[in-house]
Every structure is written in structure tokens, then in C-alpha cells.
Amino acid sequence: MRLSPRRHEFICVFLLGAGTLFLYLSYSVQAFIGENVIHTISERYPGRIFRLAGYYGQAIHYTAFAISSLITPSIQTYVRSKWILAMGSLLFALYYVGFVQVNSIYFFISQALMGIGYSFYNNGEGAYLSEHSSSETVESNTGIETAVGHSSMFVGGGALALIFYLISPSKSSGEIATQSYTDTQIRLIYGTLLGLNMMSFVIFACLPTKEYDSIASTSPTVIPSLRKQFGKFPSTFTFVSTKRQSYWQGEVCLLESSARKFKSAMKEVNMLLLLPFFGYMGLIVSFLIGVYPTTLAFTESLKSDVYIVALYSVGAGTAEIFGGVVLRRILLKFKDWGLVMMISTHFLAVSTALILVLLSVPEMATIQPTNEPTLLIKPSRVIVVIIGFLLGMGDFTITTGRAVICQVAVPKARMQVFSMSRLYQVSCDDQAALFFPCLSTFDLCVLACAFLFLTPYMKTTYWVIVLGFFLITGSTTFGIVAKRTAHLRRNVVSPCEDAKSKDRGETADA
Structure with missing residues (x-):
């Protein structure tokens, strides 16, 4: 049975979402328990790995992600998006393999490779959506992919609960369950994560490539077959014929033009106003994924609750x-x-969460295991779920807000589509758009890296103060840009749609 173009699009986007779900499922689970696992290994085998290597590994991961995000868009000229996604998934897999026998050098190298893999995934995801969406269906397709692929935190919680249920000692054994892991449990957990991650690789590698009237198909960029792509790599470095020289001279001119637009975008008032917002986003995401879940393992009164992180x-x-x-x-x-x-909702949710964190998390729980009392509220499952919900709401609102504001803050370098969950899709006709998400991503990661490297000195109160300051600053500047661009948001049209409109006009004139 021959599929209609719309049904073909739906299958492609659903498979992309399924691959994303398995990739993020493993990624979010390891982020929640990573520092606790590393701390357990460092105590059991002194000298093998630093006890706060989990935080430093995240900093290296974000640094590699930020730097590689400036480079990976160019790779899409030579490699199909499905293979970019598959390569990203393989780089993630290298990280999980390292927990068979944890080694400090391999751990940090694999964190850097995972950061590169994350940038591969970010670019591949947006490119594949543009290859299998028309200007009329791109919004709905993005929603489908987001609904399927970006529900990983909810599914990940269930997966964590199942894993902990299976590896926890039975009541009849007389052993007490804790959030400290044996070597066997660590291998079982990360072996499971590796298996889930490899499912994403298989799905990405099997993604359909046939395109209909997609956004990418209207672009002059032609991506050859995989064999031809690899055959082109030698010619990348050797310009033999005049034709090739002309082609590469054109590419250089295009890159120079893009760089000029990139520098111009950096000088825009709206872009400068948004820098604190992007920096704050890096901090709150780091706190949501890495810092707060670690405090749950380091708080003595919660140590015996193996399901608390789930x-x-x-x-x-x-x-x-x-x-x-x-x-x-x-x-x-x-x-x-x-x-x-939206930013007001974010401010209310996160400020409430920070107050609860300050009152319910021991001062040293961000750094090391502690049995010291909290300021006011006794840690419990109810408080943890409430904080999780508030931080999750903060994550949703900030990523959705960023999705919209990046389209209109600098109109000459806006995204074609920016999903509600950190997904950005670059317009095929506007090369400057390649750099704007990278700029926000770079700024987002740099600040997060700086504070992750300072984690050994960042007590709970310090985290709350820093996050509170950037929350106020970032929300204020975001609100200013939102008001400055209100008139632009009434008519947000993708560059591809603009081009199509011009083509229709020229055809009519003819």
C-alpha cells in the first residue's frame, strides 16, 4: 500500500520522536544519578576518580556541546540528518560503556564526546524535521515529535523506579536499601541505559529518507547518498578543478557573509538584552538535572528512599x-x-521552588553527604514531588519562551521553527540562522560550566542566591524584549514561507 505524503510525514516524525525518547530517557536518568554513582565509586576505590567528578564531567560536557554547536551545522552539507542523529547516539553510548570499569581519564573524555554527540543530535533533529515537513505541517509535526520524544522525564521516572525495584534487596534478605550502589548494580543500571540508547541508534539508522514537498526540498542544498558523501571528503581538502575552486570560493563567501550577519546579530539591542536570560537558562537547567537530584542522594534522611529520585x-x-x-x-x-x-508563570514557579529548596535542603547537600538539619521543612516525598513539578514547569515555560523569542529578537537571523522543548530548526534559506541558536547555546553553556566548576564551593544557599539573582535579571530582560517585539510576533513567518510568497508574486507578475 502506497502511503500518502502526510501519512509518510507522520511515520517519519513519530519514529524521530521514538528515537529521541530512548536517547533522552537514558540521558536524563544518568544525569539524575550520575554524581551519586561517581561519589559512591570514589569512596569505595579512593584514587580511581574524584568524588565531584560528576559535576566536573557535566561542565566538560556542556563546554564540548557549546564549542561543537558552532561547527556541527556545517557537517549537514555532507551527511544526511539520519546519520548525524545515529552518530550522536553512538557518542552517547561510549559514555555508558565506561561504567563497566570506571576510569577517570575515560570518564572525562566520554563526557566531552557525549557533548559533541548532543550537538549532533540537536542539529540532526531540526534538519530531519525540515526534511519531512512542509511549511503547512511543520508546526503540527514539531508538536508530535515533542509529545513523543520530550516526555522522557516522566517516562524516565517510571524507568528509574522499575530499575531500583529490580536491583533493590528483598525484604526477606534483611538488607537495607540505600541510594549507594554496588558494583554489580552500577553495571546493571548503565548496561540498561546502554541498551535503551542503542535502541535510539537503531531507530535513527532506520529512519526513512524519502522527501515530498518539504521545507528542506525547496533549498538549493543537495545532500548526496552516504557513499558519495564519504567520497567527497578527500575533495574537501584538495581543490583540483576550476569548477571545484569556484564552488569552494562560493562556500567561503557564504560563510564570510554568515559570519558578518552573526557579528551584526551580536550587536543587536535585543540580543544583548537576552544574554542574561540565556545564561540563566543554563544555570536552571543544570540545577534541575544535576544539582538538585544530587542533594536527594546526599541528604541522610532520604538516603534509604531508593525511589525518591524517580x-x-x-x-x-x-x-x-x-x-x-x-x-x-x-x-x-x-x-x-x-x-x-509565560515568563511571569516561570518566575512564580521557580521562585517558589527556590524558597522550598532553601527551606528543605541541608546546606552542604549540594557538595557531600550530610545529616545536618534543614532550615524549616523536613525533607519528604511530598516536598520533593512539589519541587520537581515546579522546576519542571519552570523548564517548560523557559524553553517555550526561548522558542518564540528567538524567532523575533533578531528578525534577520530568526529560526524557521523553534519547538517548545529546546528544539531549534534552522531555515534552509537563511544561513545566518545557523549562528543565532549557537550563540544562545554558547552563552547558555558557558555560564553553566563556570558554576559547575565552582560546585565544590556552592552550598545550597549560594545556589539559591545565584539562581534568584539571574532569575530576576533574566526574567526582566526577557519581558523587555517581549514587549519590544510584540508587533513582530503577530506576523511570524518562516523565511521559507517568505521565499515562497515572493516566488508566487513573481509568477503572478510573469
């Missing part, structure tokens, strides 16, 4: 789903005030 993940994932299904529709009704209401 419950936190479910709470955050529930907020993401609630935001996509309910909150997003409500905020759309505010029209010009939608972004202001």
Missing part, C-alpha cells in the same frame, strides 16, 4: 506534560501578552 523525575515530567497540554493553550489566548504571562 518520584522527582515523575513530578518534573508531569509538569512538562501539563504545560504542553493545558498551560500552552491558556497562554496562547493572551496573544501579545503571551510571552509576558
